[in-house]
Amino acid sequence: MTTCNLPLLALYDRIASIYDPWSRSVTEDVGFYVEQALASGGPVVELAVGTGRIAVPIARAGISVIGVDASPEMLGFARRAAESAGVAELLDLRLGDLRDPPVPERVPLVICPFRSLLHMETEDEKLRALRAARSLLEADGHFVFDVFSPSPEDIEETDGRWLEREPEIFERADWDEGTRTLSLSIRSGDDVTTFGLHWLSAPEWLHVLDEAGFDVDVVYGWFDLRPFNGEEDMIFVCKAR
Ligand SMILES: C[S@@+](CC[C@H](N)C(=O)[O-])C[C@H]1O[C@@H](n2cnc3c(N)ncnc32)[C@H](O)[C@@H]1O
Known part of the structure; x- marks a missing residue:
């Protein structure tokens, strides 16, 4: 869900x-x-x-x-x-x-x-x-x-990719440099939760x-x-x- x-x-x-x-x-x-x-x-x-x-x-x-x-x-x-x-x-x-x-x-x-x-x-x-x-x-x-505040390298490396952060727990970063918002998704099983982080x-x-x-x-x-x-x-x- x-x-x-x-x-x-x-x-x-x-x-x-x-x-x-x-x-x-x-x-x-x-x-x-x-x-x-x-x-x-x-x-x-x-x-x-x-x-x-x-x-x-x-x-x-x-x-x-x-x-x-x-x-x-x-x-x-x-x-x-x-x-x-x-x-x-x-x-x-x-x-x-x-x-x-x-x-x-x-x-x-x-x-x-x-x-x-x-x-x-x-x-x-x-x-x-x-x-x-x-x-x-x-x-x-x-x-x-x-x-x-993310570096261009960090954005390049992680953008839009699901990474297994811990066993069975996946994380995905979607970066919007225009609004300076990181939408961070966390997935465990079928459950995905996404929240925003807004940097300066x-x-x-x-x-x-x-x-x-x-x-x-x-x-x-x-x-x-x-x-x-x-x-x-x-x-x-x-x-x-
Ligand atoms: C990344 S966690 C940090 C938790 C803890 N400080 C730590 O270092 O592990 C962010 C926390 O912020 C809380 N939070 C987000 N917005 C909030 C708000 N407007 N007022 C109070 N708590 C909030 C969330 O419920 C969550 O527990």
């Missing part, structure tokens, strides 16, 4: 059961975000917390996390992962939209890992999300997130971050803290002005 035009919430509900197997190889960011959380002292808000891939390791490091996500199914997996890890009391999961998060608390660190901000379709939506993140921060608090260039991110009231402390090019040098990946560490 093919599902292309459902709202994002429903799309992530549909892939919640394969999200962890699908993202199994994505481990390079976990230590980075745990270090950020430890340095902040917590508590931490994770916007688009998903199945707790990052939030559970942060909680295991002893830092409490408020996790917001629009998908009840993804949150169900996060709750069970926290229970299995014995850190359920450190993980406060809330159903909601990251553009209007149900979080009255103010914290020293807000994070939005694994390119989740690219689910915001337009620059205006991204600005709305950034302003929401900023509103959650204490004075001198930090917002840390990662995104990407680094200068455009800097512009929208400035508009949202952030100063950028540093932009890394990877989670090993190498400086950003025009590569695909960008990790922004920002401070509320």
